[in-house]
Amino acid sequence: MLILLYNECFKTFAKWRTYIGFIAVAILIPVVMVLMHLEGSRFVERQMRALSADFFITGNLFNGWLIAQIIMNGLWVHVPALISLVAGDQLSGEATGGTFRLILIRPVSRITILNAKYLVTLFYTKLLVLSIALLSLGLGLWIFGSGDLVAFDRDMVTIIPESQLWLRFLLAYALAIVSMWTVASLAFFISSLVENAIGPIITTMTIIIIFFIISNLPIDAVEPFKPWLFTTYMNVWQQAFKDPIDWIEIARSCGALCAYSVCLWSATVLVFRNKDIVT
Amino acid sequence: MRTALTFLLAACLGLAPAAQAQRAQQIVASVKHRFDDVKDYTVSITASVNLERMKIPEMKATLYFKQPDKIHIESKNFSMLPKEGMGLNPSDMLSKYDATLLKSEMRNSTMCYDLRLVSKAEKGKQVREYFVTVNGDAWVVSHIESFPMPGRKITIDITHALVDDQYWLPTTISVNYSSEQTDEAAPEPQTGRQRNIPRKGTAFIRYSDYKVNTDLSDDIFDKKKEDKK
Numbered sequence: 001m002l003i004l005l006y007n008e009c010f011k012t013f014a015k016w017r018t019y020i021g022f023i024a025v026a027i028l029i030p031v032v033m034v035l036m037h038l039e040g041s042r043f044v045e046r047q048m049r050a051l052s053a054d055f056f057i058t059g060n061l062f063n064g065w066l067i068a069q070i071i072m073n074g075l076w077v078h079v080p081a082l083i084s085l086v087a088g089d090q091l092s093g094e095a096t097g098g099t100f101r102l103i104l105i106r107p108v109s110r111i112t113i114l115n116a117k118y119l120v121t122l123f124y125t126k127l128l129v130l131s132i133a134l135l136s137l138g139l140g141l142w143i144f145g146s147g148d149l150v151a152f153d154r155d156m157v158t159i160i161p162e163s164q165l166w167l168r169f170l171l172a173y174a175l176a177i178v179s180m181w182t183v184a185s186l187a188f189f190i191s192s193l194v195e196n197a198i199g200p201i202i203t204t205m206t207i208i209i210i211f212f213i214i215s216n217l218p219i220d221a222v223e224p225f226k227p228w229l230f231t232t233y234m235n236v237w238q239q240a241f242k243d244p245i246d247w248i249e250i251a252r253s254c255g256a257l258c259a260y261s262v263c264l265w266s267a268t269v270l271v272f273r274n275k276d277i278v279t
Numbered sequence: 280m281r282t283a284l285t286f287l288l289a290a291c292l293g294l295a296p297a298a299q300a301q302r303a304q305q306i307v308a309s310v311k312h313r314f315d316d317v318k319d320y321t322v323s324i325t326a327s328v329n330l331e332r333m334k335i336p337e338m339k340a341t342l343y344f345k346q347p348d349k350i351h352i353e354s355k356n357f358s359m360l361p362k363e364g365m366g367l368n369p370s371d372m373l374s375k376y377d378a379t380l381l382k383s384e385m386r387n388s389t390m391c392y393d394l395r396l397v398s399k400a401e402k403g404k405q406v407r408e409y410f411v412t413v414n415g416d417a418w419v420v421s422h423i424e425s426f427p428m429p430g431r432k433i434t435i436d437i438t439h440a441l442v443d444d445q446y447w448l449p450t451t452i453s454v455n456y457s458s459e460q461t462d463e464a465a466p467e468p469q470t471g472r473q474r475n476i477p478r479k480g481t482a483f484i485r486y487s488d489y490k491v492n493t494d495l496s497d498d499i500f501d502k503k504k505e506d507k508k
Contacts, residue, residue, distance in 0.1 A: 051359065054427070056350070058340065059357035148357035158334040159357050243334045 004108060004116040012120050017089065021082035021128050028078075029071060029135045033143055036067055047152060060147035064140030065165050069149065069241065071136040072172065076234070080183040080208050081201070082128060087121045087187035088200025091272070095195035114272050118188055118265060125184040126177050133173045151241040158243045172240035175250065179234045182257045183208065185264035186230075192271045230260040303378035306392050306413050307369070313418040314369040317446050319345040319495040323488045324352075326360055330456065330480030335359060342486075346370070349500040361454045361482045363425060363433050372420075375399055376409070383415075390415030414439070417447045430459045442489045454482040 012018055036043070041062035048057055091114075094100045104110060149160040149168075160168060186207065190200040211231035214222050226232045236253035239246055326338045340354035347370045352360060372378070376396040383392045396409040412422035423435040434455040439447045458479055 054362055056352050056360045056362060056365070057358070058352045058354045061357060150357070156332050156334065159336060159359075161336050162356060 001112060001116065004112060005119060008116045008120040009123070012086065012090070012124060015086075015089075015093075018086050018124065020085055021079075022131055024078075024082060025128070025132050025135060029132070030139060032071055032074070033067065033139050036070075037143060044150065047150070047157075060145055061150050062144060063147035063149075064137065064142070064144045065146065065149040065162075065169070067140040067144055068133075068136040068169065069151065071132070071140075072176070072237065076176070076179075077212075079128065079132070079180060081205055083125050083180055083184050084187035084201045084204040086124050087184040088191045088204060089197040090117045090121050090188055091191040091268075092194050092197045092200055093191075096197055110273055111269060114269060118185075118268070121184050121188050122181055125180045129173060129177045129180055133169070137169065149241070153238075153242070156242075158241060160241060160243065168240050171245075172237040175237040175240060175254070178254050178257050179236055182230050182234070182260045182264075185261040185268075189264040189268045189271075192268045192275070227256075230257060233257050299380045300378065303380040303392075303394050304373070306380065306394060306415075307372045307376075307378050309418045310413055310420060311369040311373050313447060315346070317344075317346070317448065318492045319343070320446075320448065321490040321493065321495065322448075322486045324358075324360065324484055324486060326358065326482065326484045328359055328361075328480070328482045330482075333480075343495055343499050345495050345497070345500060349497075351500045360484065361433075361452075363423070363427075363435060363454060365452060365484065369420070372396060372411075375401075381410070391421070419447045419449075432457050432459075443491055446489075446491050448489055448491070449486050451486070452482075452484040454484075456480045456482075 044061045044066070045052075048061070051057065094103065103113060106113075146162055148162050149165055151158040151160060183204065187200050187204040190203045191197070194200060208231060211229045215226055215229050215231040233253035233256045236250060236257070239250050239253070320343075322342050322344075324338075324340045324342050326340070328335045328338070335357075338354065338356065338358040338360070340352050340358040340360065342365075343349075343351040343353070348368050350365075352358065376398050379395045379397075381393040381395055383390065385391070392413040392415055394411045394413060396411055398404070398407040400406065408426060410424040411420055413419070414421045417439055419437070419439045421437055421439070423433075423437070425433045425435075427433060434457070436453045437449050438451045440450045442448045456479055
């Protein structure tokens with residue numbers, strides 16, 4: 001299995017398209033940082049303007065932590081696209097390349113090969129999220145310095161002390177990985193259905209966009225459907241910046257996301273086991 | 280004779296408000312005079328602020344004050360301290376407000392004066408009204424009530440202690456923000472500043488480790504220089 005994993009890793013990371021996500025992140029995050037630097041602390045001042053009329057407000061609020069959180073908020077719509085770029089190519093790429101027969105004649109079961117590909121997909125997803133974490137926190141703290149985090153929510157402002165932030169961000173990125181694994185599982189499943197890599201990318205994004213819209217619709221008629229959509233739980237990482245942390249909500253969201261991932265993986269196994277490989 | 284008495288009564292009634300205002304000015308002047316002994320001070324602050332729609336941990340800061348009205352707050356971490364209470368300066372009370380004496384009575388064996396302060400008309404500035412209680416033994420402000428906007432009330436209780444055996448300075452400030460509107464009754468969404476200011480909550484500030492009259496440099500209060508750093 002380890003050799004198989006190594007081989008799949010090698011194949012995935014030997015492809016040019018695997019690095020598109022990392023390159024996009026490496027360009028986008030520094031650009032956001034530069035723009036934020038030019039904008040200055042006006043963003044925070046705008047948010048705190050009403051309060052500064054009645055309160056003396058001090059401390060470095062426009063710091064690396066805040067920038068990293070803003071980037072997290074902004075990127076989670078785009079990161080699924082970068083993930084499905086690789087996850088969607090895992091099985092359909094083999095079909096397109098006509099290499100399925102070649103790899104399946106080896107004395108390992110189809111499921112073992114599938115599992116190796118799935119694990120590599122999850123590894124890539126984790127690596128992409130970690131690269132976002134490393135770049136946004138590293139550059140953010142280097143350029144803007146450290147301080148307490150002002151976490152702006154819809155109807156709440158939470159100030160998180162600097163001493164708690166490493167752990168909070170660690171939790172946020174860990175939850176983000178769980179959430180992105182569901183996206184990867186979806187793209188991986190769709191990849192098993194088709195023989196063209198473009199299909200899974202477009203289909204995954206279409207599903208995510210539709211689910212996102214339904215999840216955020218403030219209409220009573222869609223309320224019964226919301227608990228069944230994985231996009232309802234994808235913002236679970238935001239729980240890391242609440243005070244107190246709602247561990248029950250985190251467990252509920254992670255449970256739903258993991259259940260989705262397991263179901264998608266099971267469906268992929270079912271499809272792939274019975275797949276008639278003709279190429 | 281009757282005409283003379285009527286004239287005297289009318290004169291007394293007419294003079295009464297003027298006398299009240301004069302007495303109020305004397306009380307404020309006494310407060311200012313007591314505070315004038317403090318040229319500057321540095322104090323450590325610990326504050327707990329609990330406002331609706333906000334979660335703020337306990338804050339620690341250092342406050343620098345220099346006469347007549349320079350305030351600088353230094354904090355490594357985030358701090359959000361109420362201007363009401365901390366910002367009301369006895370010098371301002373005399374120069375920027377018109378005072379009226381409402382009541383004077385003994386409370387807990389201390390002579391207390393209840394004053395009404397109305398800010399003098401200033402172009403572009405809203406007229407503010409404060410109800411202030413002055414402790415007549417120490418000549419310090421011990422209680423403030425203000426109404427920053429319709430339906431909202433801020434109540435401030437200040438305790439003082441003798442620092443260096445000669446200066447009466449605050450040891451605790453307790454601020455209570457209240458609103459006549461309940462969350463359900465409040466028209467949402469409101470607009471502008473009213474929408475964002477928390478309607479209800481409390482703030483408690485504890486002062487410790489005073490250093491009085493240490494001849495603080497003006498550079499500490501220079502915001503532009505601070506920003507350049």
